[in-house]
Amino acid sequence: MIRHAAAALILASAGFAFAAPAHADKAPVYTGTFSNTAVEGHDPVAYFTEGHPVKGSRDFRTDYQGAEFRFASQENLDTFLADPEKYAPQFGGYCAWAVSEGYTAKGDADHWAIVDGKLYLNYNKKIQNRWEQDREMHIVRANTNWPEVLK
Template sequence: MKKLSIRICAIIFMMLAFGSFAQAGDDPVYTGTFSNVAVGGYDTVVYFTEGQPIKGNKKFSTDYKGAQWRFVNAENKALFLAHPEQYAPQYGGYCAWAVSQGYTASGDPTVWKIVDGKLYLNYNDDVKAKWEQDIPAFIKSADKNFPNLVDAPE
């Protein structure tokens, strides 16, 4: 019985350790394993208004596509609610390069770029450098792949 418990713990550990790379049927918004907060709690409006990532405040939050979104103030929350598709990161905050390759991986809110008025996140700086080698082609591929990688939004 003890060996079975150890095996189960090992399987759970493996799932958690490698859980950042997801499979088809994922949630439409990346929130991490033990969270329901989108974009790691960063205010997505601030990327456009301040040009940098800033953590939002829990008291200025809203639900969108099954996740909680946080903002630094009521004004940013109102902007998001008026046009969430304008401020939410593409591909639900999953790594843009990974989605272009046909799978999902976590997007890091501190590794980002705005292209043609849209916010994109990547897994890390090395992956972002790959993505930046041909952004238009990767976006085209990711736009095609993403609907097949996630469940329909709630």
């Protein structure tokens, strides 16, 4: 009886050795669990032109790196399409501080900064305050960790 139980355990665990990973790599753009919309539906160009988050519209949208980006106007959509890397949030919109620490967390559209012409999002105000204590160091560390943190 014990031999049968041991054999069953060995066979069962052998199946796990060849099983697919329990989770796939994370998407290159943060969209949340039940959404495919980047930046929580906010217009990434508006951070640069308006100086604050502005909700985008389904009337003005495009797919970029597997996520839907929305814009407040056709002009902002066209601006994005001309140079998406300039306007898309760094680290796919994941929290810049978390990426600097070697992992991913959601980026919040209301907790943001533009540094050297690049948009960064953070998880919340508390985390943004930590990030702002030494933004340059966190950006360097995040650039080192990106995109490996997606694995």
